[in-house]
């Protein structure tokens with residue numbers, strides 16, 4: 597895997613003395629989709645803005661495609677496209693003109709064929725001559741993406757691409773992001789929606805209070821998320837898990853009347869029926885059952901809490 601973006605101990609302390617980024621290090625691989633998940637005020641926008649050169653870092657370095665953003669800002673910035681959180685478009689401008697103008701800002705020669713390609717990809721081609729103010733909110737967001745892609749960046753940042761967007765548009769956006777990824781663009785998006793990270797990302801990073809708490813393959817996180825607990829209350833207490841049941845992943849709670857069985861919800865067989873049959877064969881009677889899902893949400897909330905306790 598080739599690294600396209602390298603963030604090394606990036607720290608940002610704002611003028612008032614508030615540290616919004618605290619020694620953040622992150623390696624982004626070419627072609628991946630990374631979702632940065634974090635609560636309000638975690639530092640997501642500050643991180644993106646610092647990488648894109650909108651905010652000056654207090655210390656640390658960022659390099660994009662081998663170009664240091666401090667020493668070689670213009671070269672580094674050319675490789676980055678940024679879709680901001682807020683819609684900041686010129687209402688009376690035509691779609692095509694605003695996208696063409698964005699490309700020009702990066703000193704790229706006019707290339708109508710390329711702009712047609714991205715406008716088509718974003719289902720905006722038939723709106724190219726429409727004034728921005730006549731577009732729906734979802735289309736305006738797509739225009740922001742078209743602008744960000746206009747100079748052919750290799751890395752695209754999407755800051756909260758679906759904040760305040762309805763469920764249907766959110767799904768549209770997910771599809772667009774996947775499409776862009778398939779066309780070879782590396783994507784870093786921020787979100788507070790866990791399901792968004794689940795739906796799109798190859799890797800998920802969790803950020804809170806200016807610190808990266810983890811960066812992990814989504815599959816690994818999902819494997820943890822897939823865990824479910826079955827709690828079985830026994831009529832009579834036992835001292836230990838009976839030998840016949842040791843092949844099951846069972847935990848006996850203190851007091852001896854509750855067994856906890858952990859299983860993978862995505863497995864073809866959960867083993868529950870087998871477990872209940874084995875319990876019966878052992879002469880153990882179950883008086884009540886309860887299940888509990890450990891979700892990515894719980895993992896996320898747990899991580900954030902742990903980080904705060906530290």
Ligand SMILES: Nc1ncnc2c1ncn2[C@@H]1O[C@H](COP(=O)(O)OP(=O)(O)OP(=O)(O)O)[C@@H](O)[C@H]1O
Nearest residue numbers: 610612614616634635636637638639640641642643
């Ligand atoms: N210009 C600034 N001066 C001082 N503090 C700032 C400035 N910009 C942001 N902050 C603070 O830095 C922290 C991180 O803000 P940031 O916008 O990066 O968070 P975020 O994770 O993007 O949040 P959200 O999800 O709400 O957009 C916040 O506490 C915010 O108040």
